Amino acid sequence: xxxxxxxxxxxxxxxxxxxxxxxxxxxxxxxxxxxxxxxxxxxxxxxxxxxxxxxxxxxxxxxxxxxxxxxxxxxxxxxxxxxxxxxxxxxxxxxxxxxxxxxxxxxxxxxxxxxxxxxxxxxxxxxxxxxxxxxxxxxxxxxxxxxxxxxxxxxxxxxxxxxxxxxxxxxxxxxxxxxxxxxxxxxxxxxxxxxxxxxxxxxxxxxxxxxxxxxxxxxxxxxxxxxxxxxxxxxxxxxxxxxxxxxxxxxxxxxxxxxxxxxxxxxxxxxxxx
Amino acid sequence: xxxxxxxxxxxxxxxxxxxxxxxxxxxxxxxxxxxxxxxxxxxxxxxxxxxxxxxxxxxxxxxxxxxxxxxxxxxxxxxxxxxxxxxxxxxxxxxxxxxxxxxxxxxxxxxxxxxxxxxxxxxxxxxxxxxxxxxxxxxxxxxxxxxxxxxxxxxxxxxxxxxxxxxxxxxxxxxxxxxxxxxxxxxxxxxxxxxxxxxxxxxxxxxxxxxxxxxxxxxxxxxxxxxxxxxxxxxxxxxxxxxxxxxxxxxxxxxxxxxxxxxxxxxxxxxxxxxxxxxxxxxxxxxxxxxxxxxxxxxxxxxxxxxxxxxxxxxxxxxxxxxxxxxxxxxxxxxxxxxxxxxxxxxxxxxxxxxxxxxxxxxxxxxx
Numbered sequence: 001x002x003x004x005x006x007x008x009x010x011x012x013x014x015x016x017x018x019x020x021x022x023x024x025x026x027x028x029x030x031x032x033x034x035x036x037x038x039x040x041x042x043x044x045x046x047x048x049x050x051x052x053x054x055x056x057x058x059x060x061x062x063x064x065x066x067x068x069x070x071x072x073x074x075x076x077x078x079x080x081x082x083x084x085x086x087x088x089x090x091x092x093x094x095x096x097x098x099x100x101x102x103x104x105x106x107x108x109x110x111x112x113x114x115x116x117x118x119x120x121x122x123x124x125x126x127x128x129x130x131x132x133x134x135x136x137x138x139x140x141x142x143x144x145x146x147x148x149x150x151x152x153x154x155x156x157x158x159x160x161x162x163x164x165x166x167x168x169x170x171x172x173x174x175x176x177x178x179x180x181x182x183x184x185x186x187x188x189x190x191x192x193x194x195x196x197x198x199x200x201x202x203x204x205x206x207x208x209x210x211x212x213x214x215x216x217x218x219x220x221x222x223x224x225x226x227x228x229x230x231x232x233x234x235x236x237x238x239x240x241x242x243x244x245x246x247x248x249x250x251x252x253x254x255x256x257x258x259x260x261x262x263x264x265x266x267x268x269x270x271x272x273x274x
Numbered sequence: 275x276x277x278x279x280x281x282x283x284x285x286x287x288x289x290x291x292x293x294x295x296x297x298x299x300x301x302x303x304x305x306x307x308x309x310x311x312x313x314x315x316x317x318x319x320x321x322x323x324x325x326x327x328x329x330x331x332x333x334x335x336x337x338x339x340x341x342x343x344x345x346x347x348x349x350x351x352x353x354x355x356x357x358x359x360x361x362x363x364x365x366x367x368x369x370x371x372x373x374x375x376x377x378x379x380x381x382x383x384x385x386x387x388x389x390x391x392x393x394x395x396x397x398x399x400x401x402x403x404x405x406x407x408x409x410x411x412x413x414x415x416x417x418x419x420x421x422x423x424x425x426x427x428x429x430x431x432x433x434x435x436x437x438x439x440x441x442x443x444x445x446x447x448x449x450x451x452x453x454x455x456x457x458x459x460x461x462x463x464x465x466x467x468x469x470x471x472x473x474x475x476x477x478x479x480x481x482x483x484x485x486x487x488x489x490x491x492x493x494x495x496x497x498x499x500x501x502x503x504x505x506x507x508x509x510x511x512x513x514x515x516x517x518x519x520x521x522x523x524x525x526x527x528x529x530x531x532x533x534x535x536x537x538x539x540x541x542x543x544x545x546x547x548x549x550x551x552x553x554x555x556x557x558x559x560x561x562x563x564x565x566x567x568x569x570x571x572x573x574x575x576x577x578x579x580x581x582x583x584x585x586x587x588x589x590x591x592x593x594x595x596x597x598x599x600x601x602x603x604x605x606x607x608x609x610x611x612x613x614x615x616x617x618x619x620x621x622x623x624x625x626x627x628x629x630x631x632x633x634x635x636x637x638x639x640x641x642x
Contacts, residue, residue, distance in 0.1 A: 166359035169326050170420075175347035175376040188363045 031244040038239050054244040065245050068227035075223055076205040078141035080198045087152030092182055095160040113150035118210050125214055135221045143215055144205045152197055159193030195260050206253055224249040276302050276337045276427040276460045283332035285318050292318050295331055296486045303458045309471040310481035316464045324353050324430050337427055352421035356433040358413045360405040367401040370420045391419045411442045429461040468508050480504050502630035505551050505623055514597045516550045531594020540624040541636035551623035557599035560614040570617040579608050
């Protein structure tokens, strides 16, 4: 039949997999080389000698890496929970309550997110300084939440719109209030939407650099991307340390994605309607 | 005693009138059907009774108490939705028990009520299942059960059978009828299917474009439709309409073709034209030689014959007019046959050409 378009499709998929995974593969390979191997010319493709020395060294000599990862985890988790709570409520209100300016409000929310976050930094820094939010988890969590809320509102609002409104109407007839409907009906039915959105926000927050760099100035409060990038090198850039630390910082994200991936696919609304 | 009273009830969105104000009293234990094409305002009316839609004008009372500003759960009504609207993440038991749990009813009482209702509907074996593991008919039965356990004063049905296949629909229709006979609860039922309306209803409210066209028993709306819309909507296949113009002898001639009719026993007043209606099942095919000259008889030619099984539909050319006739399916005429047909005056309907209102039967007014 039509084999040709499928071959094209597979080629494209293979190409995108190679393009997106090559840097990560290179990163992992680099973390397994010794310094000579990293600077060797022509470049070494396979580590020779193949060594875990970098991992041993980083765990024993730079305990602050684990602190950076922990900081990132706290900030990303806090940001995800805060964003999903506010974004879920806002998205539900915007998708279900008839408002005169509802559509305009949605566009306005999106427009806000079009400002480059860096342009907000000076005023954000000054205000956080006054409020005592610099070098606090809540400070960076609030800043990140502000950054990712428009996206969350849009994602969740459009997910809520796909739910048949009759289920919520039936709940109203059964005697539930709006908040109870949201908590016991809408959230369980939108679980895949919450997981997918939450995962993306978590990764965004984990990787976010400029705000984390400026708002967390104490070494003990740094997040993984900032902390790793500031690893000191006396005479040369410590590639082996940076790549090893980065691999370690990626692991939590990979684990979380693996856990929740199955949930995203779940078709929970099956059987609700037709 | 639960009487539902609609007093000048109407709904408008901005300047658009979705439902024109009307009065209606739904009697205790009555099965009332709101019938009409999509967008006619029937669902909006039902949702106003349910409390899911605000009432723009007028007063709604259920069992004598005004209900305009009462929350849906406190109106004593239960609703069955077209797409079942079950909670997909909860078991059949929890779906049916939800309203009772929210009323803080004792657990033993809930179990008994849900158990009894499940047994009545044949759902006992499925109580632990999720809706996704049920067939369409079973799901709709759960939705009906969810309404029954609340022992509401009024049942509201919003096209509950539309999502079922044809065979199941007929079965569920009969089950609904038996259920209503057993429970005797005042019911309001919305549908666009005139067969459902005719079979289930004590009274039918036919709506068109937000306006109530007629309220009456199935017999009344079939026999004496109030206007052309009702006449065309009730009955399948729908009524034949023929535009007529008064001729010199106070008889009538068709605007198209050259069908000639004698003076008709309708209160036509001074009208120069009217629209005649005759149902396909009311066109009599005369046996050869049986034409005794009584009544209005015409020559007809069969253009097309469609066998439906028990019946056949004949597409006839009668003096240049196309008419549809419904005849018995056994040895029915075939395309090309020439026939003699008869209209019975008592089975004819006449409508005003402009307003579409039905003309009363009466003495024909002669103008010449």
